[in-house]
Amino acid sequence: MKEERADAARNRAKVLAAAAEVFAAKDPRAVTMDDIAKAAGVGRGTLYRRYPDVASIAVALLDEHEAALQRGLLAGPPPLGPGAPPAERLAAFYTAMADLLEAHGDLALATEIGGRRFEIGAYGFWRAHVLSLLREARIPAPEALADTLLAPLAPEVFKHQRAQGLSLAKVKGALSRLATVVENRPG
Amino acid sequence: MKEERADAARNRAKVLAAAAEVFAAKDPRAVTMDDIAKAAGVGRGTLYRRYPDVASIAVALLDEHEAALQRGLLAGPPPLGPGAPPAERLAAFYTAMADLLEAHGDLALATEIGGRRFEIGAYGFWRAHVLSLLREARIPAPEALADTLLAPLAPEVFKHQRAQGLSLAKVKGALSRLATVVENRPG
DNA sequence: CCTTAAATGGACATCGTGTCCGCTTATTCG
DNA sequence: CGAATAAGCGGACACGATGTCCATTTAAGG
Numbered sequence: 526m527k528e529e530r531a532d533a534a535r536n537r538a539k540v541l542a543a544a545a546e547v548f549a550a551k552d553p554r555a556v557t558m559d560d561i562a563k564a565a566g567v568g569r570g571t572l573y574r575r576y577p578d579v580a581s582i583a584v585a586l587l588d589e590h591e592a593a594l595q596r597g598l599l600a601g602p603p604p605l606g607p608g609a610p611p612a613e614r615l616a617a618f619y620t621a622m623a624d625l626l627e628a629h630g631d632l633a634l635a636t637e638i639g640g641r642r643f644e645i646g647a648y649g650f651w652r653a654h655v656l657s658l659l660r661e662a663r664i665p666a667p668e669a670l671a672d673t674l675l676a677p678l679a680p681e682v683f684k685h686q687r688a689q690g691l692s693l694a695k696v697k698g699a700l701s702r703l704a705t706v707v708e709n710r711p712g
Numbered sequence: 713m714k715e716e717r718a719d720a721a722r723n724r725a726k727v728l729a730a731a732a733e734v735f736a737a738k739d740p741r742a743v744t745m746d747d748i749a750k751a752a753g754v755g756r757g758t759l760y761r762r763y764p765d766v767a768s769i770a771v772a773l774l775d776e777h778e779a780a781l782q783r784g785l786l787a788g789p790p791p792l793g794p795g796a797p798p799a800e801r802l803a804a805f806y807t808a809m810a811d812l813l814e815a816h817g818d819l820a821l822a823t824e825i826g827g828r829r830f831e832i833g834a835y836g837f838w839r840a841h842v843l844s845l846l847r848e849a850r851i852p853a854p855e856a857l858a859d860t861l862l863a864p865l866a867p868e869v870f871k872h873q874r875a876q877g878l879s880l881a882k883v884k885g886a887l888s889r890l891a892t893v894v895e896n897r898p899g
Numbered sequence: 900c901c902t903t904a905a906a907t908g909g910a911c912a913t914c915g916t917g918t919c920c921g922c923t924t925a926t927t928c929g
Numbered sequence: 930c931g932a933a934t935a936a937g938c939g940g941a942c943a944c945g946a947t948g949t950c951c952a953t954t955t956a957a958g959g
Binding site for chain 1: 741824827829830851852853855856857859860861863864866868869872873876878882883885886887889890892893897
């Protein structure tokens with residue numbers, strides 16, 4: 526395992542810092558490899574060396590923020606972490622994701638660039654989490670429901686709701702209501 | 713109001729027919745104006761004369777199919793049309809949309825090309841419908857919930873579920889479970 | 900220092916977009 | 930019926946983004 530060369534490390538940092546600014550400054554879906562290269566003062570080839578496309582750069586930036594939430598889900602205090610009933614944990618997850626989208630919606634949006642939402646980034650992790658909650662709640666055929674329940678967290682959807690003038694609280698309220706579907710009730 | 717010239721009408725038909733085949737033949741998100749022009753035996757300028765982009769062509773093709781469902785919602789027999797309780801109507805709507813996505817998923821996918829899902833096509837219609845059901849069910853703050861409930865119908869989501877091996881029935885099952893959120897229950 | 904391989908960055912080829920305008924063809928009117 | 934007129938057509942063009950390639954630069958180690 527060779528060390529990363531000093532100039533390489535420096536450039537990696539420059540790129541990520543510059544990319545964060547670029548994503549914040551303009552429509553994240555319109556950001557181009559050139560934009561980031563220019564902003565970072567780096568050639569395009571250098572970018573491609575590490576990241577295959579713009580979405581990957583956004584993922585790299587987002588990872589850091591998502592990791593915190595992921596730890597909370599796995600081992601944090603209830604209701605986010607283990608210990609609370611599934612419905613409450615799902616609601617807490619929704620709330621936390623809404624906060625994350627509110628804070629880093631630009632990056633999340635950039636993540637969707639190639640339409641690879643399901644392969645790239647943390648989608649698999651969120652899905653596994655929801656799936657385990659559904660199983661714990663003894664929901665029949667939980668596989669399809671997991672994707673269904675994650676759909677409203679698509680960055681596009683969240684952004685659209687906020688752009689419409691819906692407050693963060695209102696969006697969270699809607700998601701919380703959704704979370705009640707995991708409560709088993711008389712059928 | 714001038715009549716459409718005969719050759720123009722002929723070309724419109726040629727274009728739509730060719731476009732339908734092209735969308736069916738390859739990844740609808742990768743279809744280009746050129747592809748359609750070539751397939752229709754028409755110049756690109758002719759395409760741009762009527763349709764500003766690929767998504768619009770897909771919308772034109774999809775409209776026809778969506779119109780039937782729209783009529784059903786407004787004036788058809790229950791539970792799709794008026795008369796049934798909101799939860800049942802929502803479930804019926806979900807089922808019908810799933811069938812529509814199953815039959816014309818390729819077009820629906822092409823509709824999302826520019827990331828304009830919320831402005832283009834029938835999204836506004838579906839939203840208005842769901843909103844009215846939520847109001848009828850006396851759900852508080854229904855605006856945010858409307859978008860939330862429509863999110864799982866995003867063509868990308870449906871396609872992903874089906875591609876994973878989930879049967880149409882399973883997907884419908886998940887959606888039906890979702891529909892139960894409009895049932896008022898003890899809080 | 901000097902060697903060596905990693906790292907860089909810009910040139911290149913390719914593709915898709917959207918516009919523009921000279922040519923063609925349907926329609927209308929004398 | 931044949932010319933005038935305007936609608937319709939389609940390819941050429943300029944532009945912008947992508948991803949690759951390789952000559953040059955630069956760090957790291959002896």
